[in-house]
Amino acid sequence: MERTESEKQMAAGRASGADHLEAYLRQRLAQKPLLLMTHVVCGYPSFDDNWRELEVMAEAGVDLVELQFPFSEPSADGPLFVKANQLSLERGVRRDQCFEFMARVSEHFPFKVLMMGYYNTVFKMGEAAFLDALAKAGGCGYIVPDLPVQEAGHLHQLSAERGLSPIVLMTPTNSDARLEMLGQVARGMIYAVARKGVTGDKTEMGADLEAFIARCRQHTSLPVGVGFGVSEKADLDFLQGKAEIAIIGTAALKAWEEGGETALRKFFQGLAG
Amino acid sequence: MDLFDFADGREGYYGDYGGAFLPEILTTTIEELQACFRECKSDPAFWQEFVELMRSYSGRPTPVTYLENLSNKLGGARIYVKREDLGHTGSHKINNVMGQGLVCKRLGKKRVIAETGAGQHGFATATMAARFGFECKIYMGAVDVARQRPNVFWMENLGATVVAVEDGQRTLKDAINECLRDWVTNMADTHYVLGTACGPHPFPEMVSFFQAIIGREAREQIVAEAGRLPDRVFACVGGGSNAIGIFQGFMDDNVELVGVEAGGHGPGSGLHAARLAYDDASVGVAQGYKTYFLQNDDGNMLETHSIAAGLDYIGINPILVNLWQQERVRFEAATDDAVREALQLTMRTEGLIPALESTHAFAQAIVEAPKMSKDEVILINQSGRGDKDIFTVADAIDDRHWRQFIRDKAAEYGED
Numbered sequence: 001m002e003r004t005e006s007e008k009q010m011a012a013g014r015a016s017g018a019d020h021l022e023a024y025l026r027q028r029l030a031q032k033p034l035l036l037m038t039h040v041v042c043g044y045p046s047f048d049d050n051w052r053e054l055e056v057m058a059e060a061g062v063d064l065v066e067l068q069f070p071f072s073e074p075s076a077d078g079p080l081f082v083k084a085n086q087l088s089l090e091r092g093v094r095r096d097q098c099f100e101f102m103a104r105v106s107e108h109f110p111f112k113v114l115m116m117g118y119y120n121t122v123f124k125m126g127e128a129a130f131l132d133a134l135a136k137a138g139g140c141g142y143i144v145p146d147l148p149v150q151e152a153g154h155l156h157q158l159s160a161e162r163g164l165s166p167i168v169l170m171t172p173t174n175s176d177a178r179l180e181m182l183g184q185v186a187r188g189m190i191y192a193v194a195r196k197g198v199t200g201d202k203t204e205m206g207a208d209l210e211a212f213i214a215r216c217r218q219h220t221s222l223p224v225g226v227g228f229g230v231s232e233k234a235d236l237d238f239l240q241g242k243a244e245i246a247i248i249g250t251a252a253l254k255a256w257e258e259g260g261e262t263a264l265r266k267f268f269q270g271l272a273g
Numbered sequence: 274m275d276l277f278d279f280a281d282g283r284e285g286y287y288g289d290y291g292g293a294f295l296p297e298i299l300t301t302t303i304e305e306l307q308a309c310f311r312e313c314k315s316d317p318a319f320w321q322e323f324v325e326l327m328r329s330y331s332g333r334p335t336p337v338t339y340l341e342n343l344s345n346k347l348g349g350a351r352i353y354v355k356r357e358d359l360g361h362t363g364s365h366k367i368n369n370v371m372g373q374g375l376v377c378k379r380l381g382k383k384r385v386i387a388e389t390g391a392g393q394h395g396f397a398t399a400t401m402a403a404r405f406g407f408e409c410k411i412y413m414g415a416v417d418v419a420r421q422r423p424n425v426f427w428m429e430n431l432g433a434t435v436v437a438v439e440d441g442q443r444t445l446k447d448a449i450n451e452c453l454r455d456w457v458t459n460m461a462d463t464h465y466v467l468g469t470a471c472g473p474h475p476f477p478e479m480v481s482f483f484q485a486i487i488g489r490e491a492r493e494q495i496v497a498e499a500g501r502l503p504d505r506v507f508a509c510v511g512g513g514s515n516a517i518g519i520f521q522g523f524m525d526d527n528v529e530l531v532g533v534e535a536g537g538h539g540p541g542s543g544l545h546a547a548r549l550a551y552d553d554a555s556v557g558v559a560q561g562y563k564t565y566f567l568q569n570d571d572g573n574m575l576e577t578h579s580i581a582a583g584l585d586y587i588g589i590n591p592i593l594v595n596l597w598q599q600e601r602v603r604f605e606a607a608t609d610d611a612v613r614e615a616l617q618l619t620m621r622t623e624g625l626i627p628a629l630e631s632t633h634a635f636a637q638a639i640v641e642a643p644k645m646s647k648d649e650v651i652l653i654n655q656s657g658r659g660d661k662d663i664f665t666v667a668d669a670i671d672d673r674h675w676r677q678f679i680r681d682k683a684a685e686y687g688e689d
């Protein structure tokens with residue numbers, strides 16, 4: 001998948017902080033009603049395998065990819081990602097390799113990339129150094145699920161200066177007052193967590209989820225992505241018209257584990273119907 | 274000195290350390306817990322209820338014992354011991370657990386979960402759950418399950434479900450991660466009974482609040498027994514709950530407070546759990562709070578080691594870190610070898626069997642006592658009793674008769 005000339009220009013513009021995730025998403029949304037966001041754990045099973053996963057994802061028209069930087073205490077992840085984090089670290093994967101990989105990915109593929117990981121990765125590096133490395137690697141934002149917004153003021157400010165988007169999570173247990181606060185600091189898009197629990201389990205797509213998305217909308221005008229348990233075409237059909245982005249995590253890794261490239265391709269074909 | 278007099282906008286912070294770093298889904302749950310605990314703490318009747326429960330159920334107050342033989346043998350300071358080993362289930366863990374049981378009741382929750390390392394906290398939680406009628410699930414690293422079977426046996430027989438955690442290093446920190454995963458799923462009916470003064474606010478404060486019962490009693494008792502305040506107080510530091518418990522009794526006194534960490538195979542070995550006494554740790558944010566962690570430059574946690582499962586942990590009580598930086602608490606480490614020796618000495622001279630965790634405090638006191646004068650006084654917190662460690666201790670002192678007993682027992686059970 002080669003990138004078009006205009007996409008390359010956008011990538012160059014983004015490095016200077018001129019581009020924003022939201023603008024990119026709106027532009028894609030002008031062409032299709034429901035965008036796809038996927039997830040890869042850096043270095044698991046290997047960077048070469050990651051690359052092949054990403055090729056399949058690009059083929060399937062994926063719009064946005066989270067590159068997870070492995071962490072030793074992935075307490076918000078479910079079993080499959082926990083194992084992936086652990087094995088990646090056991091194989092010696094380091095943070096800087098993840099940034100190098102991100103640079104190659106954002107250079108080569110048409111989709112945009114986000115860093116996903118835990119706050120200690122950011123903290124240990126230093127917030128400014130982290131954001132500079134992220135911008136240099138072509139990332140357009142980050143998802144750090146264990147950093148509550150009340151602790152993120154400084155990071156968010158540094159991010160704004162660099163045109164990087166902190167992706168904020170909204171969850172079904174949040175009060176309206178809290179959703180309001182989350183809506184105020186969110187940039188780029190909202191990550192709406194479809195249910196309680198960790199990644200990996202199936203989510204019941206129904207009235208509750210619809211009502212929750214509606215609650216999120218009262219507090220944000222950003223594109224809303226729905227994640228946790230999105231795994232099949234029926235889920236995408238449900239989300240169409242209710243959310244802007246379907247976020248696929250564990251289901252894709254599961255397909256890869258079951259049958260590599262072939263199974264992953266089939267998985268995405270199944271989603272397309 | 275009020276350790277919990279937070280500055281505006283800095284609730285849950287002790288200097289730069291502490292805080293609450295949790296996934297968004299837990300915000301409501303943790304706020305609810307903070308509010309409920311605040312209510313309990315400001316209600317004198319609540320503390321009375323707690324003290325009464327600990328009296329009738331756990332035999333508090335635990336005594337302070339003078340170790341005349343050991344003091345004479347070392348020829349220096351007079352050594353006294355606060356006997357947390359005599360509480361129900363055999364360690365200080367019961368104090369925190371019964372307290373959180375009362376909080377859980379106020380919260381109206383019906384299910385409790387807990388992590389455990391040595392198994393003492395899991396054992397205490399299973400006991401509390403049985404007594405209060407809560408459903409109970411204990412997460413324990415698979416490595417710890419293997420080395421602490423007797424506690425697993427009791428937890429299961431007390432009606433708890435014990436889950437052996439197979440992720441990561443398969444020890445205490447991994448059990449905490451697994452608890453957090455359970456909690457993000459079941460928070461509606463579940464209270465997480467964190468076992469030490471670590472993790473997100475309000476846990477360090479709440480655990481310290483209940484463990485303060487040790488220091489409150491100990492201050493009065495040592496004055497009665499020794500006729501004066503101690504010169505030094507020693508406590509082992511895993512997460513740092515028994516230490517902050519006894520230290521709180523002497524915060525405003527001219528008493529030196531010494532925290533003793535797990536020195537494992539010693540400095541430079543990479544096989545220890547000394548966060549402050551050695552200089553391998555650095556500040557990080559994980560498992561819901563900011564503190565010193567044993568971690569690499571990328572912020573990934575290092576392997577830790579200790580002869581005592583309950584001290585084998587990457588992080589440390591943020592309150593203690595702040596007190597260490599203010600030079601109010603001194604930190605030392607005792608190696609596995611020093612602990613083995615101190616245990617044998619204490620058993621032979623005094624007939625006391627401290628837990629391997631607690632023995633770390635003894636080991637450091639044994640180093641320092643001979644250099645002190647005869648009218649100086651040392652107080653050691655014996656956080657738990659060591660008979661639970663029979664398998665580990667038997668291995669450590671290479672007991673031939675025990676090995677034969679296990680062989681015979683195995684032969685008797687045969688194949689299943």
Ligand SMILES: Cc1ncc(COP(=O)(O)O)c(C=O)c1O
Nearest residue numbers: 393511512513514515583656657
């Ligand atoms: C007897 C005993 N002492 C000490 C500890 C260490 O914990 P803390 O530092 O929180 O007191 C444990 C932990 O399991 C323990 O069982």
